[in-house]
Amino acid sequence: MATVPLLTDEEASPEARAVFDDIRKTRGGDFINNFWRALAHDPALLKATWERLKQVMGPGELDPLTKELIYIAVSVANSCEYCAHSHTAAARAKGMSDAQHGELLAVIGMASQTNALATALQVPVDDAFKA
Amino acid sequence: MATVPLLTDEEASPEARAVFDDIRKTRGGDFINNFWRALAHDPALLKATWERLKQVMGPGELDPLTKELIYIAVSVANSCEYCAHSHTAAARAKGMSDAQHGELLAVIGMASQTNALATALQVPVDDAFKA
Amino acid sequence: MATVPLLTDEEASPEARAVFDDIRKTRGGDFINNFWRALAHDPALLKATWERLKQVMGPGELDPLTKELIYIAVSVANSCEYCAHSHTAAARAKGMSDAQHGELLAVIGMASQTNALATALQVPVDDAFKA
Amino acid sequence: MATVPLLTDEEASPEARAVFDDIRKTRGGDFINNFWRALAHDPALLKATWERLKQVMGPGELDPLTKELIYIAVSVANSCEYCAHSHTAAARAKGMSDAQHGELLAVIGMASQTNALATALQVPVDDAFKA
Amino acid sequence: MATVPLLTDEEASPEARAVFDDIRKTRGGDFINNFWRALAHDPALLKATWERLKQVMGPGELDPLTKELIYIAVSVANSCEYCAHSHTAAARAKGMSDAQHGELLAVIGMASQTNALATALQVPVDDAFKA
Amino acid sequence: MATVPLLTDEEASPEARAVFDDIRKTRGGDFINNFWRALAHDPALLKATWERLKQVMGPGELDPLTKELIYIAVSVANSCEYCAHSHTAAARAKGMSDAQHGELLAVIGMASQTNALATALQVPVDDAFKA
CATH class of the missing domain: 1.20.1290.10 (AhpD-like)
Incomplete structure (x- = not known):
């Protein structure tokens, strides 16, 4: 049990949904793991974390x-x-x-x-x- | 300053010296860094640590x-x-x-x-x- | 599962019960959370921890x-x-x-x-x- | 002593210098502390770290x-x-x-x-x- | 749930089984706790870890x-x-x-x-x- | 270099001096190590820390x-x-x-x-x- 509820796609704000969409597109699959569903409570933090992760873990x-x-x-x-x-x-x-x-x-x-x-x-x- | 004196080659016991020799042979150089000189106070711990390190960090x-x-x-x-x-x-x-x-x-x-x-x-x- | 059983009010010693009473009085409620029920195995540690916590987290x-x-x-x-x-x-x-x-x-x-x-x-x- | 040399303004790349300039402007002073001078070896990491820090630690x-x-x-x-x-x-x-x-x-x-x-x-x- | 399956005696390799046998003999009991069953996926690591533990935690x-x-x-x-x-x-x-x-x-x-x-x-x- | 100046006996407040005195009496020596001289900036924290340490580390x-x-x-x-x-x-x-x-x-x-x-x-x- 997280310290915040895990947000479903329906519960997530449009800003958080946009990040979910980018995760799906980048990873080529539908699955959104719990970490992002918990972070979705703060869409700005979700977005900053995902975008930095995508950059850092990408090819280099x-x-x-x-x-x-x-x-x-x-x-x-x-x-x-x-x-x-x-x-x-x-x-x-x-x-x-x-x-x-x-x-x-x-x-x-x-x-x-x-x-x-x-x-x-x-x-x-x-x-x-x-x- | 370490919590124990760093042992020179002369101060180290024969058991510790044998480990120093193997470090030199394995690494192909004369330099023994301070970590091993501090550990030399306990030759058995020095030997166990070095031998495991050599094995773990070797080719694989x-x-x-x-x-x-x-x-x-x-x-x-x-x-x-x-x-x-x-x-x-x-x-x-x-x-x-x-x-x-x-x-x-x-x-x-x-x-x-x-x-x-x-x-x-x-x-x-x-x-x-x-x- | 804790490494010690959680003590109920009935199982706690009189010294531990006295701390439970002060927690209830200080917080204005009946609930005693598991941390204190685990610590109750050592009433002296329970008392020292609670009294310091009360002091440190109070107004300042x-x-x-x-x-x-x-x-x-x-x-x-x-x-x-x-x-x-x-x-x-x-x-x-x-x-x-x-x-x-x-x-x-x-x-x-x-x-x-x-x-x-x-x-x-x-x-x-x-x-x-x-x- | 850092694991990398600390870069002076002259040694820093133009990208790193631009971050130093923004640090000075944001903080209203000339001083650049060693953390940024060490990070300057990787201008992209320097920039990402500073921009996120500025955002996170700002008013909110x-x-x-x-x-x-x-x-x-x-x-x-x-x-x-x-x-x-x-x-x-x-x-x-x-x-x-x-x-x-x-x-x-x-x-x-x-x-x-x-x-x-x-x-x-x-x-x-x-x-x-x-x- | 571990990040690897826990191996039963039957699933463990002969090398891992030999370590299980030594654990049983040393401890004088049949029980093999989960830590060793997880480590059994890498028999060499299992053996090195157990043998060092036995030595370090023994009489001294x-x-x-x-x-x-x-x-x-x-x-x-x-x-x-x-x-x-x-x-x-x-x-x-x-x-x-x-x-x-x-x-x-x-x-x-x-x-x-x-x-x-x-x-x-x-x-x-x-x-x-x-x- | 500490994040606060280390207080000499003369610079310490009477409350801090009283703790220094108890440390000297308890340990049977004149030496006050730097930890206590740094903590002396907050006499209440100094006193609480020393008294708890004396109790915890004593015979038992x-x-x-x-x-x-x-x-x-x-x-x-x-x-x-x-x-x-x-x-x-x-x-x-x-x-x-x-x-x-x-x-x-x-x-x-x-x-x-x-x-x-x-x-x-x-x-x-x-x-x-x-x-």
């Missing part, structure tokens, strides 16, 4: 699957239940294999461990690493 | 640069100063371009933002995302 | 609604499911409008994003910002 | 000082050193008194504590709190 | 219950729902009393609060604390 | 060293630089050996890793773990 110097793996990594470290689910599903849709998923988990686990060790030890940054 | 289904980008993403979300520096340097050494760095930052920023929104809204996971 | 230099918005912001960044729900409800009860809720979310999202960027870039603090 | 349903207090709260929970400094300075510039600062800290401390307790106890969300 | 300079209390503390601060449940149950199985549980919660709450205050105030580390 | 069902280890664990997971330093120093003063420190780090590292894995996999809580 990093391929779309790599971007999803990075997204999962951040979501896990931030302990976001919804995001872990939605971006794991998105990575699979973009071709993530089981073996790649396993390696992603191993890297996330390793980083989490050495992050904690470096913080516990308060290791000073080597001069060699400074830009 | 994901290429080494992609693994570094994921590592940076986790380190940033965990607010690890040392790790942000050391893995950004490592990513550059593995070929990360300025443009890729910029896209990495954009994805990390986007994920951090939608993680917060999804958590604030407590969006329920769509059935479509469940394994 | 910041108005009660502003305090709730700050509480939500911290709870979201700490990924506390219970707290996101309970303090969003509390903010509404203290008058938070839908438009204010939307702006709160926008600020939380923005801060989460620039927090990540500043950490990823390890931006040094400007002299002008130092006290 | 919540007053500018309240928005800064919320920003500080998120930044502290995310352990962002740069952001804690820069937004505390910004809040003072927008009129935060010492007494308000003290209350902000008390609320942040209280929320951090009950976030941890609710998570440790895994308290189930009361039906009364669900939207 | 800190007694097993103390190690569980530390594990709970980290899990709570990282907002890990599964881990809060599983390690609270493990601590009880290792003899944690209700009074010890209450004190653990009080310390976690206190640390969370002063962590936030120290970060908000950006308190410089005293020379006396440096190694 | 858990021994003082165990409480410090738990405190370090939370501080590391929350990425609090000041707290990692101050509580590692406090643990040493209460008798933490190098071997215990190494085991503490190993447990914190292990927990950080499995926290991330459980969150990435969104493992459902076993019925057996529910209170």
